[in-house]
Amino acid sequence: MRAVDDFTLEIAESEVFGLAGPNGAGKSTLISLLLGYLEPTNGWVRIAGMRPRAFVERHGIGYLSELIAIPPRWTLEHTLTRYGILAGVRASELASRIEAVISLLGLDEHRGKRVKQLSKGNLQRLGLAQSLLREERVIILDEPTHGLDPVWTQRFRDVVQALRRPGRVIFIASHNLDELQRLADRVAIIDHGRLQRVVEPRGSGAGSIGAFSYVISLAGEHGAMVDVFPNARAAGEHEFEITCDLAALNAGVRALIDRGALITSLRPSHSLLERHFREAVGE
């Protein structure tokens, strides 16, 4: 059985690229191919023109795996020291780098704990911390917010935003479509090992969203709503769901304001990416 098949994809420098797919879609296999832990039986994978294993052995990749596999008897601080040495951080810089990632990910109170004593969320943060010990050109994060509480999920997004650099590729595989919607410039949706489509969740390119549904909330009744958006249907008290493209939405909002309506909120009725995902995987 082929875990990934008929799959062609190019990721540009400086891009935050998302990968979404249901369980067993081939995400982990694809990441193993990118790290050189698997060789393709057919076709090829290149990173900056090099075979993945050659690239990793020369430059390294900041990698957070879905399964945080670290020897359980290592302490958190020793774990970072070991991985920092292997990552090639100089002895003179190592302590400050470790302090920086410990501080960034709020692990200070756990530094002396053994890996086996860490909670799932702290283990996940340790996994992320070890991937950030060095300034890597390529960062691969596999289910990065798995096990994180809502506060750290949000912090994680801030961390990823701060990691954006010219020339750096950040590759995020996640079940969390909302997360990919917020972070990724493009998202590939795969199913049964095949690339279904590539979406620009916030862009206006070929893969971006056309007509879409939004919910508009008004401060009180306003008759202009049905004039401006004839297909609007009530979605709650002073709330309306409309379906239109971005240009029509903006023109309509302007018309509502011109006619004296007070808009209290405007939001997509569901994630843009979610719609693509449902279509792509046939749900």
Place this chain on the structure above:
Amino acid sequence: MTAPVDNRRARLARYAPWIARDYLMNQGPSTLIVLLLVGFLAMQGAGGPEQFRQLPEQIAARVMSALLGTLAFLGTFFATNGIIANDRKFSFYRFLFSKPVSPLAYYATVFAVYGAGLLVVTGALLGIWALVVRPMFEPSLFAAVALMYVAYGGIGFLLSAAWRFDWLSLITVILVANVSWDLGRDSSGLGYWLLHLLPPVHKTDEVYAAVLGVSGQGVPWGDIAWLGGYGLACFAAGLFVLRHRAFASS
């Protein structure tokens, strides 16, 4: 902030003390405890420490030869058991080899450091032997353990690179080799060649005896070359397997 980087060789040299620490906290104590137990049983069999101390030099050397063989095999077995297979089995390779490190260089370093660790354990055991029986610190003892580490350890390294049941297969290989060399030493034709593909375990006793001066003959250089060469060939085959066998399964 950009963290400066070391070159690859320097990285592994800096990491080597951590590998040594792993050995001295895990495999080293296991080896020490089991060998102390074996030595204690041998001593009890000879009538206790007092009797043991009074054994003639030649007899003590023979006991030492038997203990040395046990140390070399068990020490190597503990050191190389799971040396690669465990990292695969528990997925430890995922973070290790996302770093700019060659798995070949990494495991070759682990193999070398664990070998040095076994020599430290040998030194500790000889220290205890010196206190309980009589001082014996000939460098040839360390050389014999190092040789057996290369011979047995090379096989263990290959088996660990090839699959997860390395401990079971190493014991099986050594047992099969022992029985085969005992039964088929005079075979000819195909049997002769097949026999010579097996580890030359029948040569180990001669090496220990020569090292301890109980054989009455000179250094068996041919046997040493055969044992060492076999282990090194297996070690090289292990590196080859490591290079070509995928870490992950799809």
